[in-house]
Amino acid sequence: MNSTLSGRNRSSRIGGFHRKSPLERLDLVAAFADLDEAARSHLADMGNLPVPLADKLIENAIATMNVPIGIATNMKVDGEDVLVPMATEESSVVAAVCNAARQNYDSGFTTSLSGTLMIAQVQAVDVPDPHAARLRLLERRDDIRAICDACDPVLVKLGGGFRDLEVRLLETRGGPMLITHLIVDTRDAMGANAVNTMAEKVAPQIAAWSGGRVYLRILSNLADRRLARAHAVWKLADIGGAEVRDGMLAAYHFAAADPYRAATHNKGIMNGISAVVLATGNDTRAVEAGAHAYAARCGHYSSLTHYEVTREGDLSASIELPMAVGLIGGATRLHPTAQACLRILGVRTAERLARIIAAVGLAQNFSALKALATVGIQKGHMDLHAQNIAMMAGAVGDEVDAVAKALVAKGTVRVDVAEQVLNELRRA
Ligand code: MEV
Numbered sequence: 001m002n003s004t005l006s007g008r009n010r011s012s013r014i015g016g017f018h019r020k021s022p023l024e025r026l027d028l029v030a031a032f033a034d035l036d037e038a039a040r041s042h043l044a045d046m047g048n049l050p051v052p053l054a055d056k057l058i059e060n061a062i063a064t065m066n067v068p069i070g071i072a073t074n075m076k077v078d079g080e081d082v083l084v085p086m087a088t089e090e091s092s093v094v095a096a097v098c099n100a101a102r103q104n105y106d107s108g109f110t111t112s113l114s115g116t117l118m119i120a121q122v123q124a125v126d127v128p129d130p131h132a133a134r135l136r137l138l139e140r141r142d143d144i145r146a147i148c149d150a151c152d153p154v155l156v157k158l159g160g161g162f163r164d165l166e167v168r169l170l171e172t173r174g175g176p177m178l179i180t181h182l183i184v185d186t187r188d189a190m191g192a193n194a195v196n197t198m199a200e201k202v203a204p205q206i207a208a209w210s211g212g213r214v215y216l217r218i219l220s221n222l223a224d225r226r227l228a229r230a231h232a233v234w235k236l237a238d239i240g241g242a243e244v245r246d247g248m249l250a251a252y253h254f255a256a257a258d259p260y261r262a263a264t265h266n267k268g269i270m271n272g273i274s275a276v277v278l279a280t281g282n283d284t285r286a287v288e289a290g291a292h293a294y295a296a297r298c299g300h301y302s303s304l305t306h307y308e309v310t311r312e313g314d315l316s317a318s319i320e321l322p323m324a325v326g327l328i329g330g331a332t333r334l335h336p337t338a339q340a341c342l343r344i345l346g347v348r349t350a351e352r353l354a355r356i357i358a359a360v361g362l363a364q365n366f367s368a369l370k371a372l373a374t375v376g377i378q379k380g381h382m383d384l385h386a387q388n389i390a391m392m393a394g395a396v397g398d399e400v401d402a403v404a405k406a407l408v409a410k411g412t413v414r415v416d417v418a419e420q421v422l423n424e425l426r427r428a
Helices: 022-033 037-044 051-057 093-103 130-139 141-151 153-157 192-210 242-257 259-279 284-295 330-334 336-345 350-373 377-392 398-410 415-427
Strands: 069-077 080-087 110-113 117-125 161-172 175-185 213-219 227-234 305-309 315-322
Touching: 022 037, 022 051, 051 330, 069 093, 069 336, 069 350, 080 093, 080 259, 080 336, 080 350, 093 259, 093 350, 110 350, 117 192, 130 141, 130 161, 130 175, 130 192, 141 153, 141 161, 141 175, 141 192, 175 192, 192 213, 227 350, 242 259, 242 305, 242 315, 242 350, 259 284, 259 336, 259 350, 284 315, 305 350, 315 350, 330 336, 336 350, 350 377, 377 398, 377 415, 398 415
Parallel strands: none
Antiparallel strands: 069 080, 110 227, 117 175, 117 213, 161 175, 227 315, 305 315
């Protein structure tokens, strides 16, 4: 054991940590944290992620965090049946999508995507004549295009590349700023690397042409030129009648009007969306940031979905949100689980993936609102939740089901009660 890691001399300054292998790092961490052998060997098992890959994906890797992947069934997106892998640790999320999709299986979900355009921002400050500088930059559109496209000839060959330029004058507490937006078609890539490279490459020219100083050069996660849309109709008879429908409408109106409710409403949507984004190795934080920023675009934070009543009295629901996901690059291309999930989905383009994900978000929201407006959310949660509580109380094997059933029957799903039930079961 490294003496600097034991006892009172524990130090988080571990020289050369990043140059060690994952197992060597794990040993150092185990010593630092006094992990017992069971915890150490548990972490050492990297499951189905090859150790060299884990070590390349992030810095200082020591272990992996596995979450279950469940399959959402019953989904029909644009007339095509699809099985959707969802990576989530939360019970009821997969079931919610299956249930919503079962109730509109015949018509399914109709989807679209506004495009595969990403935005990179270049921030210029101390521009002496910002209004004129804005025009000077706009006049350089072709030069800027040439610089950007030269950064990624492969993207250009695949039909992507620079598309447009926006230059905005932004009043800030630190004075006026000139913000240039590079609008780039990143096709099947999420595109962060491509647009960040372009922004960095073009920045010195922007400084020169604007006469200012350039600081930030980075993509915007408010990918509002990459909007995924999905809509669906649930027939009145299939959802349980007018009272259920009206309860769901009231739930939607609540979320549309109140940010406290909208945050939870949208969190439910992201339960579905992030699970598919994660299963396909995409960037959950990018999609979440984009979704929440888009939900606040009108000046107050609101619902990402909309609910209306059709002429026939059925429930029509829709969703629109930024969906920056790709099929190439990063973990999506490298992670074997992500690759397998993409094969299950059968998607060949980032567009199809984005559209399916929007449909999943809508399905998730439909189920949440229906449960909330009728029986409440706890009933559906209870069975799986009770199993988790049973395991937390120490139940193993067949005991898990037995304890969970007893908890649900008692109507009290708590660890202390689970422990009592388990003790009784073991004594019997
Ligand atoms: C729980 O993870 C998600 C819900 O709270 C969503 C909602 O309230 O709409 C059930």
